[in-house]
Amino acid sequence: MTTQFNRRRFLQAGLAAGVLTPLLSACNLDPAAKEAKGSVRFSSYGDPTKLGLRSKLADKYTAGHQNVKMVFEGTATAEYWDKLATQMAGGNAPDVINIDGPRIGQYGAAGALQSLQKYIPDTIDTKPIDHNLLVQGQLKGEQFGIPVAMSTYSIGYDVTVLDQLGLEHPQETWTWSDYAALANQVRQKSGKKIYGAEDPSGDTASLQIFLRGKGEDLYKDGSLAFTDASLTEWFEYWAALRSTGGTIPADIAAQSVYGDWPTGPLVKKQAALAHIQTPNLKGGFQDLTDHTIDITLPPRHTKDGQCGTFPAPSSFLSLNAKSQRQDDAAGFINWFANGADAAKTLRLISGPPASAAGRDVLLKGSDLTASEKQVLAYTDLALKNSSAPPQASPAAATAVGDLLLKVSQDIAFNKISIKQGVPKFMADAAKTLDGK
Amino acid sequence: MTTLQHAPAARRRTRRWLTHLALIAGTLVMVYPLLWMVGGSFKNESDIFSQLNPFPSSLDPRNYIAGWTATDPTFTRFYVNSMVIAVLAVAGNVIACTLTAYAFARLEFRGKKVFFAIMLGSIMLPAHALLIPQYVLFFHLGWVNTYLPLVVPKFLATDAFFIFLMVQFIRTIPRTLDEAAMIDGCGKVRIFSRIILPLTGPVLITTMIFTFIWTYNDFFSQLIYLSYPSSETVPVALRRFVDATGDSSYGQLLAMSVLSLVPTFIVFLLAQRRIVEGIATTGLKG
Numbered sequence: 001m002t003t004q005f006n007r008r009r010f011l012q013a014g015l016a017a018g019v020l021t022p023l024l025s026a027c028n029l030d031p032a033a034k035e036a037k038g039s040v041r042f043s044s045y046g047d048p049t050k051l052g053l054r055s056k057l058a059d060k061y062t063a064g065h066q067n068v069k070m071v072f073e074g075t076a077t078a079e080y081w082d083k084l085a086t087q088m089a090g091g092n093a094p095d096v097i098n099i100d101g102p103r104i105g106q107y108g109a110a111g112a113l114q115s116l117q118k119y120i121p122d123t124i125d126t127k128p129i130d131h132n133l134l135v136q137g138q139l140k141g142e143q144f145g146i147p148v149a150m151s152t153y154s155i156g157y158d159v160t161v162l163d164q165l166g167l168e169h170p171q172e173t174w175t176w177s178d179y180a181a182l183a184n185q186v187r188q189k190s191g192k193k194i195y196g197a198e199d200p201s202g203d204t205a206s207l208q209i210f211l212r213g214k215g216e217d218l219y220k221d222g223s224l225a226f227t228d229a230s231l232t233e234w235f236e237y238w239a240a241l242r243s244t245g246g247t248i249p250a251d252i253a254a255q256s257v258y259g260d261w262p263t264g265p266l267v268k269k270q271a272a273l274a275h276i277q278t279p280n281l282k283g284g285f286q287d288l289t290d291h292t293i294d295i296t297l298p299p300r301h302t303k304d305g306q307c308g309t310f311p312a313p314s315s316f317l318s319l320n321a322k323s324q325r326q327d328d329a330a331g332f333i334n335w336f337a338n339g340a341d342a343a344k345t346l347r348l349i350s351g352p353p354a355s356a357a358g359r360d361v362l363l364k365g366s367d368l369t370a371s372e373k374q375v376l377a378y379t380d381l382a383l384k385n386s387s388a389p390p391q392a393s394p395a396a397a398t399a400v401g402d403l404l405l406k407v408s409q410d411i412a413f414n415k416i417s418i419k420q421g422v423p424k425f426m427a428d429a430a431k432t433l434d435g436k
Numbered sequence: 437m438t439t440l441q442h443a444p445a446a447r448r449r450t451r452r453w454l455t456h457l458a459l460i461a462g463t464l465v466m467v468y469p470l471l472w473m474v475g476g477s478f479k480n481e482s483d484i485f486s487q488l489n490p491f492p493s494s495l496d497p498r499n500y501i502a503g504w505t506a507t508d509p510t511f512t513r514f515y516v517n518s519m520v521i522a523v524l525a526v527a528g529n530v531i532a533c534t535l536t537a538y539a540f541a542r543l544e545f546r547g548k549k550v551f552f553a554i555m556l557g558s559i560m561l562p563a564h565a566l567l568i569p570q571y572v573l574f575f576h577l578g579w580v581n582t583y584l585p586l587v588v589p590k591f592l593a594t595d596a597f598f599i600f601l602m603v604q605f606i607r608t609i610p611r612t613l614d615e616a617a618m619i620d621g622c623g624k625v626r627i628f629s630r631i632i633l634p635l636t637g638p639v640l641i642t643t644m645i646f647t648f649i650w651t652y653n654d655f656f657s658q659l660i661y662l663s664y665p666s667s668e669t670v671p672v673a674l675r676r677f678v679d680a681t682g683d684s685s686y687g688q689l690l691a692m693s694v695l696s697l698v699p700t701f702i703v704f705l706l707a708q709r710r711i712v713e714g715i716a717t718t719g720l721k722g
Contacts (some may be wrong), residue, residue, distance in 0.1 A: 043663075047685070048507050048676045055508075055665075073663040076675035086660050090571040156631075261483035262686065269486070288482050334527060 039069035040332060041094035041326050042435065045080035045084040050349050054098075057206060057345050057399040061332055064341075068328045075182055089114055095323040096332055098318050101136055107318075114319040116143045116333075123327070128357040130311060137316045145316030146337050147354035149279070149346070152191055152210055152311050152382045155179075155298050156266060156276035160291035163190040170296050172381065174212075179273070179299045183246035186272045196246040197273035198265050199253040201238035201245050202408030203403045206275055209298045210234055212308035212387065220392070222394045223433055228422050235411055235418045242412065250412035258405075261285055275284065278378060279314055279351035282371040295378050297385060307385040314351045348372050352379045400429045437683045441471070477691035484686050487524075487655030503688030505674055509666055511692065518652055518669040519699075521586050525651040526644050532635065533643060536593040537602030538628050559596045571660060585661045586654075598643045604638065605639040606632060611640055651698055670696050 013173050044054045051074030059068035073094060075083050082101070087093040088107065099107070107113050120126055120143060126134055129147060137145035155170065162169060167185055170178065183196025200206035208218045216226040241247040248265050256263040261284035265271035269291065276285055276295055285293050317333045318327060336342050343358035344365070352375060353359050362368065363376060407425040408418040416424070468490070475678065476484045477499050478492035504511045539545070574585040593599060600688055617627050655671040662668055674696055677689035 004626065049685075050588055052508060071664075074665065075659070075678075076672075076678065079659050079672075079675060082656070083660055087568065087570050089568045090575050092571075092575045122616065267485065287483065 015195070039071045040096065040099075040328050041071045041073060042096040042332065043073040043075065043080075043084070043094040044098040045075050047076075047078045051348055053073075053346055056197050057336065057342055058343065060341055061335060065331075068325075070332065076226070081130070086270055091194065091322065093320045093322065095320050095325055095329040097276060097320055098319045099318045101145075101313065101316070101392060102317060104137060104145045104316060105139065110138045112321055113144050114321045114323065116146065116319060116330065119330040119334075122220065123330045128338055128358045129299045129356040130354070130356070130383055132383075132386055133311055133313050133354050136313055136392070140433065145313075145318045146333050147313030148337050149318055149348075149350040149352065150245065150354050151309045151314035151351045152278045152379060152381065153277055153298060153309055154276050154281075154295040154382070156274050156285060156293050158266060158269075158291050159294050160270040161186065161190070161194065161269075161272045170299075172297050172385075173303050174296075174299050175303060175305075176299045176301060180241055180246060180255045183241055183339075184244050186307055187245040191247060195248045195252075195265065195271045197248075198248075199238060199247040199408075199412065200258070200275055201221065201235060201412065203258045203275070203406035204397070204404055205258075205277075207234060207404065208390070209275075210307035212310070212390075213299075213301045213306055213405055215306065216392050218400075219394055219397070219433075220391060224426065228426055231425065232418055232422050235408070238408075239411065240417065243341065246312065250373070251259060253412060254409060262288055277436055278375045279348070281375055282348075284370075286371055289358045295374060295379060297378075306387060310384050310386045310389045311379070311383055312389065313354055348375055352376055394433060396435065403428050403432065458523055473622060473690050474694055477687065477694050479687060481487060481685070481687050482692070499687040503677070503685070503692040504695075506688055507665065507676065511670070511673065511695070512672045514668055514670045517667060518671075521583055521658070521669060522648050522651040524583070524587045525590045526647045528587060528594075529595050530640060532591050532593035533598040533602055534597050534633065534640070535569035535628075537606055538632055540599070540632065541603045541606035542632070543624065555596045555599060558594075561599070567660075574661065580661055581599040581663050581667065582661075583667070586651075586657060591662070595647070598647070601642065602636065602639050605636060609635050638710070640685060641707065645707050645710065648703055652699060 001232060038380055042058050044051060046054070055072040055074060058072040061127070061290060062068065062070045084093065084097065084099075084103075097113075099113075099158060104113065116124060121426060126143065126146070133147040133150060134143065137143060137147055145330050157170060159169070165186060167182065167189065168184060174182075177198070178364065186196040188193060204218060204422065211217055211226045211230060216230055219225055238247060242249065247253075248271050252265065252270060256268075261267055261280060262284075265272060265287060266274035266276075267288045269289065275298070276293075278295070281293070281295060298308055298309055319329050319333065337353075338355045338357045340358075340361045343353050343355075343361040346353070348371075354363070357411075359379070362372070368376070403425055407416070407421045411418055456503075472490040475492050477501075478495055478497070479487070483493075506512075540548065540555075570585070571580075574580055577584075577587075579585050613631050613635075614627050617631050622630065653671065655675070658669045659672050659675075662672065665673075674689075674692055675690060677685055678703040
């Protein structure tokens with residue numbers, strides 16, 4: 001009796017398991033996953049808009065090429081790198097990888113990326129791409145990443161406020177003293193209602209522009225490439241503006257992190273001048289405020305001096321060293337970087353196309369928005385005024401950035417004098433770079 | 437006499453008032469970010485950060501509609517995916533963990549202590565140490581880009597936390613009940629189904645609730661194993677709205693964040709008392 005029962009129980013359990021297994025295997029075996037075998041996988045990062053456009057591009061390429069099937073994998077920026085690292089370690093990375101500068105160094109050096117040198121110039125045409133951009137995707141003289149879009153440092157100004165106060169817009173060849181004069185005028189003419197400029201004294205990107213104008217730079221061969229005197233000059237410049245109300249006071253500055261646009265003084269209408277990376281002009285600034293914002297070159301030290309700006313690729317395409325379809329993948333990279341279809345689809349979604357061919361396609365189109373015109377015009381201006389890009393940042397660059405922010409805030413809050421702060425920063429930064 | 441009794445009562449009342457005031461103030465501090473999020477989800481993009489007032493000027497559901505359809509496929513698909521994974525994980529955990537716990541708590545077999553120690557040891561392993569080996573394993577099984585890596589382990593009783601919880605609970609059930617059933621002619625299977633299972637109600641509920649919430653919130657494994665939009669889940673899709681490199685759609689992000697809290701919120705509302713009970717009564721006795 002009991003055995004029968006047990007057997008029945010057993011059979012029931014077996015039946016349940018039998019029903020469950022197909023249910024499990026039926027649950028979303030994505031058809032795309034089956035198609036991924038023998039096709040070219042392309043992974044990218046960004047916001048939904050960006051990913052949607054790039055996904056469309058992959059479909060377009062598939063439609064136009066009989067023998068290649070592109071499969072797109074999109075991930076949000078913050079998690080993309082974790083996912084890529086896992087895929088790389090698991091031997092399951094995509095064929096075409098959307099990647100950034102620091103990681104080209106990291107994965108390229110580890111042998112995970114394919115050198116593209118053998119595909120240049122026949123499959124991948126790099127001639128339309130500015131040399132200053134190309135070198136930033138190279139390792140030891142070999143091309144490992146093709147820049148597809150660029151981002152440039154600019155100074156944004158609040159046109160609405162300047163016009164209300166009857167002040168002139170900044171000129172292309174303005175100097176740091178012009179900048180200070182304009183900032184102070186904004187403060188005075190507005191009846192102290194608004195400050196002149198942001199306070200970028202703790203921002204490495206802004207400091208770099210200042211230094212490059214003097215022929216120096218942040219880093220060279222993994223150590224600091226500027227003098228105590230230059231840094232002192234930098235801090236003193238902003239301290240002087242702080243005392244006249246030309247920049248926002250320390251407590252307001254401390255509330256907004258650089259690059260966090262929604263809390264920035266330009267969006268909150270606390271100041272009329274702030275630096276902007278070109279891809280963020282529309283979504284990061286113009287869309288978040290009802291004032292008109294325009295951009296221009298950053299100031300120089302003298303009217304005919306060197307401008308500190310340089311174009312930086314906002315993203316690269318690289319080729320997986322383990323890819324089974326390298327030739328097809330290389331063809332796609334070229335079509336993405338130089339093709340008219342790609343330029344028309346992507347427009348300025350991550351900054352202007354790095355390739356002049358792509359920018360020409362956009363300029364010939366008649367449907368440019370105001371922000372797109374601003375950025376394209378500014379990009380050409382910046383490329384004309386650019387000098388060779390800096391070397392790739394050392395691994396400790398982020399930590400040095402944190403040190404600069406801390407010392408700049410200590411100075412702004414009068415916790416420490418510039419005389420004490422500068423040597424302290426130089427010593428700490430040197431230690432950090434040496435990995436001590 | 438009356439005054440003597442009256443005085444402490446009055447003092448008690450004021451103290452109660454003060455306690456309530458303090459609690460209300462604390463609640464407001466805790467709830468403000470949520471209020472800000474809900475309010476922000478109804479605002480224009482340009483008002484979200486430039487206005488301090490958390491209350492929107494109108495209840496315009498634009499952001500909700502735009503956010504729901506901003507991705508291809510829409511969020512409907514993501515919710516279905518999330519629910520399928522969560523429900524399967526709950527079923528897996530309930531079935532596999534109760535059986536395993538019953539074996540550990542009531543049956544005698546060789547190496548029981550060793551296996552129990554191994555199981556407890558697996559709780560202490562950091563997930564990141566297993567990440568790559570697991571990924572390689574599932575990749576070679578051909579399971580990447582399916583739900584299998586997220587669901588199958590649950591049916592193999594890999595959630596040691598819940599097994600331990602149940603073992604502790606089953607140990608508190610008097611063995612005399614098992615013995616009485618045995619005298620009536622029950623075998624091991626029937627003791628489990630007739631005696632143990634009905635009595636483990638509270639701990640089963642706890643397992644269900646927590647498995648659901650943890651699976652629904654489990655972001656990283658879903659991110660790694662699912663690569664195509666059609667199989668993506670809510671948390672992974674939500675992350676796409678937050679982006680430091682391009683146009684962020686903050687209004688839509690806030691709207692979708694509000695909606696993504698709804699399932700967990702409902703589970704909490706329905707099972708609030710059970711959650712507290714489950715934590716308070718299971719695994720701490722015996």
